[in-house]
Amino acid sequence: MQVLFNSPDSLLAGFPSGNEPGRLILVTGPSGAGKTRWCQALAGHANAIGIRAHGLLSPAVFEGDEKVGIDLLDLGSGAQRRLAVRREEPDNTQITPDWRFDAETINWGNSILEQLGSCQFLILDELGPLEFKRDAGLANGIGLITARRYRLACVVVRPSLLEAAQERWPWGATFFVPYDQPSEVSA
Numbered sequence: 001m002q003v004l005f006n007s008p009d010s011l012l013a014g015f016p017s018g019n020e021p022g023r024l025i026l027v028t029g030p031s032g033a034g035k036t037r038w039c040q041a042l043a044g045h046a047n048a049i050g051i052r053a054h055g056l057l058s059p060a061v062f063e064g065d066e067k068v069g070i071d072l073l074d075l076g077s078g079a080q081r082r083l084a085v086r087r088e089e090p091d092n093t094q095i096t097p098d099w100r101f102d103a104e105t106i107n108w109g110n111s112i113l114e115q116l117g118s119c120q121f122l123i124l125d126e127l128g129p130l131e132f133k134r135d136a137g138l139a140n141g142i143g144l145i146t147a148r149r150y151r152l153a154c155v156v157v158r159p160s161l162l163e164a165a166q167e168r169w170p171w172g173a174t175f176f177v178p179y180d181q182p183s184e185v186s187a
Contacts, residue, residue, distance in 0.1 A: 022148035027156045029177030055123040081105045113140035118149040126156035
């Protein structure tokens with residue numbers, strides 16, 4: 001089954017009632033497609049209509065046209081910290097050869113996820129190789145999604161890890177963020 005929507009308000013129009021198990025949307029798309037921007041707009045719209053968004057966003061940090069870092073933003077408090085900086089030289093011994101992650105910020109993010117408990121609306125941007133391949137990074141996000149203590153959750157997963165996410169959470173629908181096409185969810 002495919003459901004088309006083109007905006008955050010069309011996704012939230014069918015916000016789940018409190019009687020059904022947590023609904024999961026796996027947000028994916030090519031690098032630079034706007035997955036984080038989509039999640040930011042979704043959180044803003046949810047808050048505007050009285051649905052409190054919780055979780056973490058990972059907005060990119062740019063110097064000119066160059067992406068030099070990634071921040072971690074707590075949607076609950078608005079606090080933001082630097083999550084990763086681009087390595088000056090790629091390191092092929094790491095699971096993320098282009099990025100050096102800040103351990104204190106990862107611990108901070110995991111603490112936020114651990115303390116979250118149940119919520120109406122959860123956004124988690126993103127679960128990537130650290131979480132899926134090493135049980136590291138924002139690993140508390142994996143358990144939080146699995147526990148389904150939310151009414152609706154949107155989790156960003158890169159295309160190369162989508163199959164692993166679908167195997168882990170078969171109840172999730174997939175939302176593709178294309179460059180120039182209408183947004184699409186498939187269940």
